[in-house]
Structures are given as C-alpha cells and as structure tokens.
Amino acid sequence: MSNKFYITTTLPYVNAAPHIGFALEIVQADVLARYASLRGREVVFNTGTDEHGLKIYRKAIEEGKDPQAYVDEYAAKFERLKNALNVSYTNFVRTTDPHHIKAAQDFWTRCEKAGDIYKKFYSVKYCVGCELEKTDSELVEGRCPVHPNLELEAIEEENYFFRFSKYQQPLLHLYSEHPDFVVPDYRLTEIKNFVSGGLQDFSISRLKEKMPWGIPVPGDDKHVMYVWFDALINYISTLGWPENQKKFEEFWGTAGHPNALQIAGKDNLRQQSAIWQAMLLSAGVPTSRQVLIHGFITSEGEKMSKSLGNVVDPFVIVDKYGTDALRYWLTREMPTFNDGDFTIERFEESYNASLANGLGNLVSRIMKMASANGVGLDWEKADEGLNWETEGYAEYLETAQIQQAAEIIWREARKADQYIQEKEPFKVIKTDPEKAKKDILILLGELWTIGRLLEPFLPETSARIINAIKDNHEISQPLFPRISS
C-alpha cells in the first residue's frame, strides 16, 4: 500500500446552499482521510466548488451580479461547511482558479492531439415559450412540460464532441481488470451494463456568444468548454497537474499503481466511473483506483424538496445538536452505500440511545470512578496496547465500510458497560480496593481504545475523551446532554 493517500469528493455546483447530501459525502471522505492519516499515511483530501456553466451564469445575471462575484460569495459559503462539519480537507479547488483553467485547457489539448475531439453539427431542441434549450429528459411526450401547446424548434449548432464511443472496450477492460473499481459491486454492474450497451460521443463545448461563462477552448475563441468537462479535471489540477508531475504521481498514482480514491453520489456514477475515466485514458493520464458510490438521504420517506418543505439543512442540525451528533448520524445511522431516511424523531432517538445514554454516559461513569479513586492510565504507553484490528475495524475502514467500522466502537462501549455491571468496581472498592482499581484500570484502557477508534468519526468527542484520560478528570459537562421530549 502506498504511503500516500488521495481522496476527493465531487465538487458541488454552487447554485444553491450546501445540501445534507453533500455533507454525507464530505463526512464519509473525512472519515477515510482521517483514518489514513492516523495510520501514518500522507493525505491529500480534495474538495471544492464547481463554478461555471449556464445555470450559474443565469443566476448571476438575474441577481444583477458579475458571475465571478457571484461564485466568490458561494464558494465562501461552502468553506463554512469545513467548520460546521469539522472536515479535514487539505485542498479546496475552485474551477475558476487560474491554475485549474490552465490545466483544463492543457487536458483538452491532449485529448485533441489523441484525435478524440472533433467538431460536429448538433441539433438542440428549443422551447420558444421558455426561451430555453431543452434536453430529452426534460421533455414530456416530446413536448415542453411548461408549454405543451408549442412546437419545439430545432436549432443547429456547431459544437466540439468527445469521442466517448472509442472508449467502450478500454472501459470494459478497466472494469474487468479491477473488480473493485466501483464499490458497491452492484454499481459496477450498473455501469458495466451501461457501457456494454454502447457509447455515444457527446458535446463538450458551448458557443461563447450564447453562454460565455466557461473556460475558453484552446485555439477557438468562439467556444467555451461545457461545464462538467472542465469540472472533472479538478481532481488532477488540484495536485498541480500537469506541472508538478512528481506530486501528481505520488498521490494520483501511475498506470500500474493507481492510487486515487473518489467518492460520489449514485447520480454521479456515470460521470465518475465512465466519462471521467475515458477522458483520462484519452489524455494519457492514469485512471482512478476506485470510485465509492453512496446513496441519497431521504426525509420523512420522501425525496427532499422545497415544495414539500422537508429539506434538512446541515447547518441547522449542527447548531442545535452539535457537529459530532450529525457526524454520528451520517456515519453510523446512515447506510454507507444505500439510501437512508432522516427524520428528526429517529435522529433524536438514536442520539439519546447511543450518544447520551451510551457513549457519553459511559465516559462519565468511568472517569468518575478513575478520578475519585486516583486510578490513572499510563497513557503515553496506551497506544502500544491499541489494536486497530479490533473486531475488524481496520479491515472495514480500508474497504470503506464506514457504518460497519462505527458499529465496532459502540459494541465496545456496550461491552464496557457490561463489564462495570459484572465487576461492580464502585462496590468492590469498599472491600477490596486493589481488585477494584485493577478493574478501573482495565476500563480506562478500554475507554482509551474507544476514544482512539472514534477519532476518524467524531474527532472532537475523541479528543475530549483522550484529554479526560490524560488529565484524569471527571466529566463536568456531559459529552452529549440528553434530549428530553
């Protein structure tokens, strides 16, 4: 295993406030990144913002702002997530960064040299009522759903196309060479089926006169790149590609030793595991090592939507319950790869059961017994007895089974509660203090393990536990105050 660890989230598009779905993605990535770092690997953890394209351009114009000023505001909002969720990303790339723009143009030139970019007339459907171009998926029975009485017009436009079709076999080869290229496996099956069904070339540019908010196509000032062609390139531009080849290869990897881990939602499966990989192959850049696909968070059993009024705002949850409470829910309650449902009732229920009554209370009772009886752990040596393999914890995190790994920690906490009940050191201390102190020491060691294993998941809580053990003080403020209803 390489000593360098690279993980990247997808870049959220900045036309709306940060969504809880993205909070899930970035927290999952954070758990894996923090774990890698704990185990001594050098980590690049990348995230950022996707800032080009028609939707942003329109929104900026609507608000009477310069597009750059508009995206500056939004990029700042996304950086607030770093504090709210306590995520440890090392790189924050904005697709309007000059270096990214240069890298995207360089990438384009390489694909062009490979013979994979060509010009073609392309017919777009246009609704005169909306004054907008429409894609097939937006149409209902071949008509604009807003103006079903109007005929759609066909507009011919010359665009640059990417020769995606050329990469059908190379992609299928990639998937069969690396059966864990996409995790979970049923997502790999899904993408295999898609690619096997045949690939069509697609448009990767827009006419500048219609939509100027994009990266200029090298050598043709009439076109800008279509937004996601440029956005995907952030995963490598963030590493200093193409200038900094050394750092790039260390973290991104090489053709023989791919090292890049990507994480994305199920709606991004195709972009990440097929389109982006084909682009890399075209430009002669190594492919990723693995793409992790997570599910969606529903709310009250429904898709979140403004009209239903069931949108869960991560900032609101954090303000009310705390950062680690949300991180707990996202990592232990939420299935790592499948959809999960959020309701405030169940959130509070699991908070009380596992954080207040479970973990928090356990820390209080052990620290009280330890400090009251002067039993301290030789913490400088405590890590020697720390077993990362506890119940498969390390194995789970190395295979991104985040929920399973979290489960181990709470199982250990339960065992500690049972141990207290069985040994009753609080009672035995009156009759056989030596024996009781021995048990309290064992409990402190177990609490140390719990605190350490907790670090990737709930970094702040982990630090509070570790510090309490180091200073041997009782817990004055509960780690997680119980929520009473």
Place this chain on the structure above:
RNA sequence: GUCAGGGUAGCUCAACGGUGGAGCAGCGCUUUCAUAAGGCGACGGCUGUGGGUUCGAAUCCCACCCCUGACACCA
C-alpha cells in the same frame, strides 16, 4: 417497456439450504459508579403472494404483486 436491486419483529437491518437473529422503541425485574443513565429478562415474525425442487427453503427455481434506481448531454 428493458435491465438492476429490494420486500424478514412497531422501526432500521442481519441470517442467503439445516431448529428465524441484533440494535432501537414499548413492557417487567434490578444496580447506584454515571447524563432518572447502566444491567438482566420476557414479549414480539404463517420471512410480499401462489406454485415447484429438496429429507429440509427466508435462503434455490417459476409466476404474480408492490417499492427503488438506471435507461445519456442534468451538474
């Protein structure tokens, strides 16, 4: 419509050919170190429906019903 995944205790899920399990919630008993927390226990399921294979099926096969996702230019 086609393809994929799924329908198991009130809820979230595990068992994937051999006597249906866990956590949470609710119920009973119980300890006092602790955040009125902890521990123990009982209750709780014709495993979507109907057939079939088998000594034996939640587990394999067929049909049907229901849910979810994908079926390309949405970022």
